[in-house]
Amino acid sequence: MPEHATVRSVRSFLPEFDLHAPANLTDALETLAREPGQWRLFAGGTDLMVLLEAGKLPAGRYLSLWGLSELRGIEITDDEIVLGALTTYADVMGSEALQAECPLVCRAAAETGGVATQNRGTIGGNIANASPAADTPPALLVYDADVDLVSVRGVRRVAYDRFHLGYKQMDLAPDELVQSVRLARGRGGWLHAWRKVGTRRAQAISKLCFASAIDLTGTAVRDIRVALGSVAPTVVRAAHAEAAIRGRAITHETIAASCAALARDIAPIDDLRSTAQYRLRVARNLLEEFLSSAVA
Amino acid sequence: MSDAPAITVSCRVNGTPAELHGHPMDRLLDVLRLELRLTGSKEGCGEGECGACSIMIDGQLVNSCLVPLLHAQGTSITTIEGVAEGDRLHAVQEAFIAHGGAQCGICTPGMVLAAITLLERTPEPSLDDIRTALAGNLCRCTGYTRIFEAVLQACRSMPRSGA
Numbered sequence: 001m002p003e004h005a006t007v008r009s010v011r012s013f014l015p016e017f018d019l020h021a022p023a024n025l026t027d028a029l030e031t032l033a034r035e036p037g038q039w040r041l042f043a044g045g046t047d048l049m050v051l052l053e054a055g056k057l058p059a060g061r062y063l064s065l066w067g068l069s070e071l072r073g074i075e076i077t078d079d080e081i082v083l084g085a086l087t088t089y090a091d092v093m094g095s096e097a098l099q100a101e102c103p104l105v106c107r108a109a110a111e112t113g114g115v116a117t118q119n120r121g122t123i124g125g126n127i128a129n130a131s132p133a134a135d136t137p138p139a140l141l142v143y144d145a146d147v148d149l150v151s152v153r154g155v156r157r158v159a160y161d162r163f164h165l166g167y168k169q170m171d172l173a174p175d176e177l178v179q180s181v182r183l184a185r186g187r188g189g190w191l192h193a194w195r196k197v198g199t200r201r202a203q204a205i206s207k208l209c210f211a212s213a214i215d216l217t218g219t220a221v222r223d224i225r226v227a228l229g230s231v232a233p234t235v236v237r238a239a240h241a242e243a244a245i246r247g248r249a250i251t252h253e254t255i256a257a258s259c260a261a262l263a264r265d266i267a268p269i270d271d272l273r274s275t276a277q278y279r280l281r282v283a284r285n286l287l288e289e290f291l292s293s294a295v296a
Numbered sequence: 297m298s299d300a301p302a303i304t305v306s307c308r309v310n311g312t313p314a315e316l317h318g319h320p321m322d323r324l325l326d327v328l329r330l331e332l333r334l335t336g337s338k339e340g341c342g343e344g345e346c347g348a349c350s351i352m353i354d355g356q357l358v359n360s361c362l363v364p365l366l367h368a369q370g371t372s373i374t375t376i377e378g379v380a381e382g383d384r385l386h387a388v389q390e391a392f393i394a395h396g397g398a399q400c401g402i403c404t405p406g407m408v409l410a411a412i413t414l415l416e417r418t419p420e421p422s423l424d425d426i427r428t429a430l431a432g433n434l435c436r437c438t439g440y441t442r443i444f445e446a447v448l449q450a451c452r453s454m455p456r457s458g459a
Contacts, residue, residue, distance in 0.1 A: 009326070009339065009342075010323060010326070010342075012321075014300070014318075014319040014321055014322055015299040015300055015319060016299070016300070017300055017319065017320070017321035018300035018301075018320060018321075019300070019320035019321045019364055019366045020320070021366060021369070042364075045362050045363060045364055045367070046344055046359075046362050049323065049344070049361065049362040049363070049364065050343040050344060050362065052321060052323075053323070053342040053343060053361065054343070062321070064364075064366060064367070066367055067367075067369075090356075113344065113432060114347060114430075114431045114432015114433070115357050115410065115413070115414075115428075115429055115431070115432055116344070116347060116350055116357045116358050116359045116410075116432050117344055117359065117362075117432060119356045119357060119358055120358055120359070120362065120363070
């Protein structure tokens with residue numbers, strides 16, 4: 001290697017970081033099975049390379065999934081839209097099926113970073129990075145997402161609202177990786193709302209992220225989904241807030257009941273981006289605004 | 297652990313076959329600047345926020361500070377050095393000059409590449425399209441107005457295929 005090429009400004013010692021490209025998905029799964037827990041997964045790099053530069057990425061061996069064509073592509077079945085784990089935000093935004101039936105996922109993708117990040121960041125990476133401040137997970141929950149986890153043992157399907165077990169804890173074995181995300185179809189006719197509340201309008205990490213959809217007949221809520229990010233150790237579905245209004249008409253009373261119940265669904269904290277009090281208040285305001293506007 | 301082996305990656309850079317050397321997790325930005333001496337791509341933030349290191353990989357805009365060297369294997373890379381044809385500047389570059397779209401110059405290579413990828417996707421962008429497409433490229437000098445004017449001008453002056 002030429003002498004000049006050894007000068008680097010990253011705050012990590014690069015010889016301690018291996019990044020290996022498996023030949024195909026089978027090779028990747030066999031590698032994980034052979035040495036479980038010895039490899040960390042690496043997709044588009046938009047999170048891990050930031051940690052590398054900052055000197056905060058653990059040294060060791062990383063398995064690159066980026067070249068695995070088996071994990072790419074969007075497939076549409078009769079009742080599901082199936083996103084390969086390496087589907088990028090740009091792929092999401094460019095999908096007519098998602099725009100029509102799962103518009104909140106497209107909104108979330110469009111507000112995640114700029115074009116360069118959208119070309120590289122992936123849905124699978126966004127899930128498996130397990131940040132409670134990620135922006136696509138609340139949208140995925142609105143469409144009852146399931147996650148397919150694959151290993152040499154086969155494919156295991158997990159409901160996405162049970163995939164995150166705690167802060168950065170996932171129902172993901174050391175030999176497994178996220179293969180795809182499955183979204184329910186047929187909700188294109190529902191009313192949709194999505195809001196990311198950050199320090200600025202763009203290019204900011206969320207203080208709070210809100211995604212919701214309602215199946216409405218007149219003022220009656222036939223069905224509803226409410227999901228939030230950055231308000232608990234994991235992304236959460238607001239089951240109590242939903243139950244307080246599902247099957248009822250939208251009135252001042254049911255809106256108040258749903259917003260009150262939201263406190264039981266979320267557990268916001270004070271951190272560098274915001275406060276618990278602010279997050280609860282904004283979450284309730286956004287839910288109230290959406291429910292009110294749905295019948296206005 | 298034992299040290300990761302140095303690797304050699306084969307790709308095309310600005311139309312020419314190239315071999316890049318380094319550790320697999322080396323940032324592509326560093327290898328382009330230090331090994332190929334393509335110093336047009338700048339390091340601003342080093343964390344994917346500012347776009348000063350923007351390059352194109354297989355026609356797509358990416359932040360080269362977030363791309364590990366390994367992921368350059370087999371790709372076709374365009375840096376700002378590959379945008380002009382000899383002495384003939386790209387229409388976007390000409391428009392940046394004509395409209396004063398550059399001051400200190402650190403953001404300019406990334407801005408130009410972001411604008412080119414926009415015009416390839418959307419030949420007649422609205423001001424909103426331009427704002428969105430350049431949102432990942434920060435400029436601390438110009439206040440952006442002259443940059444947006446330059447991009448609007450560039451799409452008027454670029455030759456249309458089939459025109």
